[in-house]
Amino acid sequence: xxxxxxxxxxxxxxxxxxxxxxxxxxxxxxxxxxxxxxxxxxxxxxxxxxxxxxxxxxxxxxxxxxxxxxxxxxxxxxxxxxxxxxxxxxxxxxxxxxxxxxxxxxxxxxxxxxxxxxxxxxxxxxxxxxxxxxxxxxxxxxxxxxxxxxxxxxxxxxxxxxxxxxxxxxxxxxxxxxxxxxxxxxxxxxxxxxxxxxxxxxxxxxxxxxxxxxxxxxxxxxxxxxxxxxxxxxxxxxxxxxxxxxxxxxxxxxxxxxxxxxxxxxxxxxxxxxxxxxxxxxxxxxxxxxxxxxxxxxxxxxxxxxxxxxxxxxxxxxxxxxxxxxxxxxxxxxxxxxxxxxxxxxxxxxxxxxxxxxxxxxxxxxxxxxxxxxxxxxxxxxxxxxxxxxxxxxxxxxxxxxxxxxxxxxxxxxxxxxxxxxxxxxxxxxxxxxxxxxxxxxxxxxxxxxxxxxxxxxxxxxxxxxxxxxxxxxxxxxxxxxxxxxxxxxxxxxxxxxxxxxxxxxxxxxxxxxxxxxxxxxxxxxxxxxxxxxxxxxxxxxxxxxxxxxxxxxxxxxxxxxxxxxxxxxxxxxxxxxxxxxxxxxxxxxxxxxxxxxxxxxxxxxxxxxxxxxxxxxxxxxxxxxxxxxxxxxxxxxxxxxxxxxxxxxxxxxxxxxxxxxxxxxxxxxxxxxxxxxxxxxxxxxxxxxxxxxxxxxxxxxxxxxxxxxxxxxxxxxxxxxxxxxxxxxxxxxxxxxxxxxxxxxxxxxxxxxxxxxxxxxx
Numbered sequence: 236x237x238x239x240x241x242x243x244x245x246x247x248x249x250x251x252x253x254x255x256x257x258x259x260x261x262x263x264x265x266x267x268x269x270x271x272x273x274x275x276x277x278x279x280x281x282x283x284x285x286x287x288x289x290x291x292x293x294x295x296x297x298x299x300x301x302x303x304x305x306x307x308x309x310x311x312x313x314x315x316x317x318x319x320x321x322x323x324x325x326x327x328x329x330x331x332x333x334x335x336x337x338x339x340x341x342x343x344x345x346x347x348x349x350x351x352x353x354x355x356x357x358x359x360x361x362x363x364x365x366x367x368x369x370x371x372x373x374x375x376x377x378x379x380x381x382x383x384x385x386x387x388x389x390x391x392x393x394x395x396x397x398x399x400x401x402x403x404x405x406x407x408x409x410x411x412x413x414x415x416x417x418x419x420x421x422x423x424x425x426x427x428x429x430x431x432x433x434x435x436x437x438x439x440x441x442x443x444x445x446x447x448x449x450x451x452x453x454x455x456x457x458x459x460x461x462x463x464x465x466x467x468x469x470x471x472x473x474x475x476x477x478x479x480x481x482x483x484x485x486x487x488x489x490x491x492x493x494x495x496x497x498x499x500x501x502x503x504x505x506x507x508x509x510x511x512x513x514x515x516x517x518x519x520x521x522x523x524x525x526x527x528x529x530x531x532x533x534x535x536x537x538x539x540x541x542x543x544x545x546x547x548x549x550x551x552x553x554x555x556x557x558x559x560x561x562x563x564x565x566x567x568x569x570x571x572x573x574x575x576x577x578x579x580x581x582x583x584x585x586x587x588x589x590x591x592x593x594x595x596x597x598x599x600x601x602x603x604x605x606x607x608x609x610x611x612x613x614x615x616x617x618x619x620x621x622x623x624x625x626x627x628x629x630x631x632x633x634x635x636x637x638x639x640x641x642x643x644x645x646x647x648x649x650x651x652x653x654x655x656x657x658x659x660x661x662x663x664x665x666x667x668x669x670x671x672x673x674x675x676x677x678x679x680x681x682x683x684x685x686x687x688x689x690x691x692x693x694x695x696x697x698x699x700x701x702x703x704x705x706x707x708x709x710x711x712x713x714x715x716x717x718x719x720x721x722x723x724x725x726x727x728x729x730x731x732x733x734x735x736x737x738x739x740x741x742x743x744x745x746x747x748x749x750x751x752x753x754x755x756x757x758x759x760x761x762x763x764x765x766x767x768x769x770x771x772x773x774x775x776x777x778x779x780x781x782x783x784x785x786x787x788x789x790x791x792x793x794x795x796x797x798x799x800x801x802x803x804x805x806x807x808x809x810x811x812x813x814x815x816x817x818x819x820x821x822x823x824x825x826x827x828x829x830x831x832x833x834x835x836x837x838x839x840x841x842x843x844x845x846x847x848x849x850x851x852x853x854x855x856x857x858x859x860x861x862x863x864x865x866x867x868x869x870x871x872x873x874x875x876x877x878x879x880x881x882x883x884x885x886x887x888x889x890x891x892x893x894x895x896x897x898x899x900x901x902x903x904x905x906x907x908x909x910x911x912x913x914x915x916x917x918x919x920x921x922x923x924x925x926x927x928x929x930x931x932x933x934x935x936x937x938x939x940x941x942x943x944x945x946x947x948x949x950x951x952x953x954x955x956x957x958x959x960x961x962x963x964x965x966x967x968x969x970x971x972x973x974x975x976x977x978x979x980x981x982x983x984x985x986x987x988x989x990x991x992x993x994x995x996x997x998x
Contacts, residue, residue, distance in 0.1 A: 273515045275492055277523040278567075278729060284488040286481075286496075286513075291398040292405075296385035298413050299400060302461070303420030307388065307400075309455035310424035310448075312345040316380055319344075347371045349387040392511045393423060394430030395437075395478060407475040417462065419473045421452040431500055431507045437478050437493065437579060440586040440689065446472060478579040487530060490571025490581045494707075495519055497584065498727045502741050505731075515738070518730040520565035525847045529556055529568040529804075532843035537808070537835050538573065540825055548823035551810040555582030555706040556839065558804040558847065561714040564723035564743060566707075568804075568847070578813075583706045586689050587818065588792040588809050590709055591785030591832070592658045594679070594700035596716065596757050598667045599651065601678035603753035603861050607670040615669065616863045617652040617760050621662040629695055631668045636695045638664045641786070655760045656768030658784060660699055667698035681748035683711035683722055700785055709796055710805040716761075717781075717798040719859075720754035722746050755858040762856065765797065772837035773797055776844040779855045784832030789820045795836035800854045802847060806836040 275283040296304070308315050343351070350370045374383065393403035403423050404412040415423070425448040426433050433445040453470055456462035480489050495517065500507045505515075533554055543549040556570040572578040601607070602615040610630050613619055623646030626637045638660045640646070646659055654662035667675050672693035680686050684704050691702040704712075707725070715722040724743040731738035761781035764770045769784040773795070782797025796805040808830055810819035821830040 272513050273510065273517060275495060276516070276518045277521050277526070278519060278565075279523055280518065281523060283519060283521065284492050285483055286396070286492055291389075292401040293389045293399060294401045294412055296381055296388070299385075299388060300413065300415060300417075300420065302417040302456075303400070303412065303415050303423070304384065304388070305456055305459070305461040306417065306420040306424040306452055307427070308345070308384075309421075309459060309461065310452045311348070311427060313455055313459055315345050315384070319375060344371070345387050346375050346383050349383055349390065350374060391427055392430055392508045393426045394434050394507070396481070396511070398511075406479070408473070409476050416473065417456075417466070418453075418470045421456070421470075422449055422473055422475065424452050425449045429507070430511075431497065434475070434478075436475055437581075438497075439580065480576050480579060485576045486574055487526065487569070487571060489575025489579070490583065491519070491521060491526075491569055493575075493581055494566075494569060494571070494584055495727045499731070504728070504738060504740060514733050516732045517728060519727055520567060520729055521569070521727070522567040525558060525568040525843075528846040529558060529570050529843045532839045532846070533570050533806075536839045536842055537825070546823070546826065548821070549825065550813055551819040552821065552824050553578065553582050553809040553811050554807065554839075555585070555809065556804065556806040556843070557583050557707045557710040558802060558843070559710050559714045559725055560801070561717040561723070561798065561803050562801065564711075564714065564725045566710075566725055566727050567802075568843075569707075582807070582809060586703050586705050586708075588703060588807065589690075589700055589787040590702060590704050591700040591787045591792060591794055592660075592663075593709055593783050593785035593794045593796040593805075593832070594702070595655065595658065595663045595698060596761060596783055597679045597682060597684075597712065598663050598670065598675050598698050599655070599760065600682070600716065600749055600753045600757040601675040602666060602670045603756050604678055604749045605670055605674050607666075607674075609669050610665075614863065615651065615666065616861060617650065617655075617756065618863070619651050620648050621651060621654060621659075621665060623647060623649045623654055623657075623659040623661050625661065627661045627665070629664050629668055631665075632695055636664065638696070638699060652760050652763055655783075656764055658769055663698040664695050668695055672697060678749060679712065681722065681746075682715040683725075683748070684708050700787070706805050706807050709794070709807075710803055713796050713798055713805060714803040715748050716754045716757055717800065717803050718754075719751045720747055720749040722748035751859050752861045755856075756861045756864050758856060759858055759860060759864065761797070769831070769833040770795065770797065770837055772833055773841050773844075775838070775841040776848075778844060778848060778853050780844070781856065782837070782840070784837065786829075786831050790822055790829055791818050791820055793821060793830045793832045793834070793836055795832045795840050797837075797840055797844075799844060799848065800856055801851075802844060804840055804843060804847075806839045806843075808836055 272285045274285055277283050312318075389399040389401075391400070392398055393400070393406070395403070395406040397403045397406040400423065401412045403426070404410055404415055404419075407423065407426075408415065408419055422445075425445060428448055429441075429444075432438055432441045433448060435442045435445050449472060453462065453467050457464060457467050484492060496507070496510060499505050499510060499517075533556065537552070537554060541549045541552060553572060554570060555572070556568075557566060558568040559566055569583050571581040571583045599615070607615050609615060609619065609621075623640070625640045625643050625645040629636045629638075640660050641658065646654075646657070646661075649657075649659065649662070651662065651666070653659075672695065675697065676691065676693045679691075684691070684702070685708060688708065689703040691697070691704075711725050714725070723745045726740075726743060728740060731740070758781045761783055762779070764784070765773045765780045765782050770780075770782045773780050773782055776799075778799045780797050780799050782795060785792075785794035785796070787793070791810045793808045794805065795807075798804070808821060810821045810824070811817070812819050822828065824830055825835065827834070
């Protein structure tokens with residue numbers, strides 16, 4: 236019976252194979268062989284962009300250098316010349332590895348891949364796989380290996396909208412395929428595995444993986460005897476040329492399309508080869524009105540002031556911005572650069588600039604989430620006293636660490652709230668050790684930072700933002716804080732259709748990343764940063780706002796990350812040499828000695844937010860604070876009369892010489908004169924108003940008659956029903972607004988009046 240059953244099964248399988256072979260004919264070339272464009276739509280259904288026409292030029296195999304052919308075989312199918320058209324064992328092995336979670340793998344031979352590219356399509360269905368199997372067998376019997384390899388090289392997708400090896404050669408190296416070197420051919424072969432991710436120009440964060448794959452290809456050529464060991468040792472990575480985007484993707488369209496494509500591929504909605512076939516109608520989350528507003532804000536506040544022809548430093552300025560609705564996770568606006576056809580790297584999604592002090596709120600949020608205590612056992616709250624002296628040795632670490640404060644300033648004993656206002660490095664470097672660096676990293680990942688963010692090491696320096704998260708990543712994390720600790724994964728896509736079919740979108744699970752108390756108490760301190768600290772330029776938005784400034788190492792980046800209760804936006808300025816691509820300092824750009832997050836980035840944020848929310852009424856924050864955060868403790872007996880912040884004796888500030896505080900005209904600073912109040916994060920002797928000062932303070936939506944009046948706001952600021960964690964305590968800010976030495980930084984939470992340093996020494 237067993238033998239009979241086995242023979243019957245064999246007969247059925249054999250019959251099925253014979254029937255399949257006879258019934259499945261080699262079809263004509265599919266529509267993807269002449270691929271279509273994809274159409275991208277704004278959220279309102281109006282057209283955003285088309286992704287351009289397909290670049291395809293077929294060439295005979297004889298015109299493709301043998302080493303280039305061998306590089307492709309080394310990458311994709313090393314036994315091509317000796318194997319059959321299909322490899323059932325490889326297919327079963329790949330299916331098993333995929334099913335057991337070892338990663339999605341392909342068991343397809345080059346013949347099968349050619350059938351999929353030219354005759355069928357990229358759909359991951361059983362029906363397509365069955366057809367592919369039988370067509371590949373038939374093709375392998377009827378056509379030569381040379382015919383199949385030529386077809387494969389002419390139909391494969393290499394990225395940059397290039398189909399076929401000739402189009403790829405032109406797209407990446409600007410030369411005909413016949414002039415490609417072995418190293419260049421190996422890089423093009425590398426791209427076949429993941430065309431988007433391995434383009435080291437448009438996706439620099441993928442360079443390590445691309446280099447690893449390139450080395451794998453060359454090592455495979457040596458193993459097959461197609462390249463000598465000495466030739467392999469002499470090979471150097473051939474840097475591809477710049478991206479030449481289609482004219483239809485000029486301005487912001489190209490940045491948006493590339494960001495949306497990356498989202499679709501990275502979330503497994505479609506792979507890049509399938510997406511490249513075209514014919515998809517993609518409705519995005521981008522709000523047309525807000526997209527226009529973010530472009531206008533960058534142009535008005537920064538781009539219009541650049542003069543790269545006369546000011547050398549202006550040549551290196553780059554800007555990226557992202558805006559997210561925190562309740563839904565929808566990306567509603569994105570600014571990627573001055574023009575996709577001129578600056579092709581998307582500044583909103585790149586991962587090569589430090590996030591600086593915009594990371595500090597995550598340290599405090601983690602402290603509350605983990606009920607952390609100081610080294611001497613005090614609970615960490617907005618009113619916990621820390622020592623803010625410059626180069627103070629961090630306690631509790633084996634490796635000595637004594638970070639500098641901005642401007643080499645020492646603050647003595649100050650509250651966490653004041654340290655956040657003034658972005659004091661010494662305080663947060665100690666706090667991250669008190670909480671635990673591993674715990675802080677877990678909190679940051681839960682908020683939305685990718686765990687594989689470059690330089691995201693769990694060390695004390697992480698508190699100062701040494702990791703290289705993208706603007707999009709930071710917007711995601713701040714959106715979690717804005718939504719009371721609920722993490723909603725961001726999305727660019729509302730709907731994808733092709734003909735009459737709708738492509739399923741992945742479920743975006745909402746999780747409570749940190750407790751509401753942790754998120755809301757952090758928000759309360761960030762409100763204080765905008766009201767009293769380094770982010771006051773954001774007040775021009777006319778909305779309750781919470782935010783944090785940041786300035787990267789050597790001033791290579793300047794950040795402002797902020798939110799209202801219903802809109803989160805992060806703006807970053809970056810320095811990059813337009814010719815070499817190296818990261819550069821922003822010293823001297825826009826005529827300023829230094830660029831800080833509280834200057835141009837905050838003013839861009841304010842204009843955009845004011846316009847983006849113009850059709851809605853202001854909404855105040857609804858906060859639930861941690862115990863002990865509602866009101867300041869009694870004045871501390873510790874160091875009751877500390878000295879004002881002092882520069883460490885015998886030392887100079889880091890970076891170039893600090894810009895002296897300008898002598899302001901009567902009534903405040905008027906350099907910008909555009910309604911933003913302070914200029915470049917600075918404060919004038921007599922206070923501020925819309926573009927200057929009026930009666931020594933802010934007028935028209937600000938504070939009148941001398942800034943904040945004697946005594947400031949009553950008894951700790953607003954009541955428990957509103958924002959109180961960083962509340963302004965009795966004593967408030969001194970008569971006359973914020974003076975040249977600053978107003979009473981210490982008046983908030985028990986520190987001492989008259990401590991605020993000049994704004995030029997702050998982030």
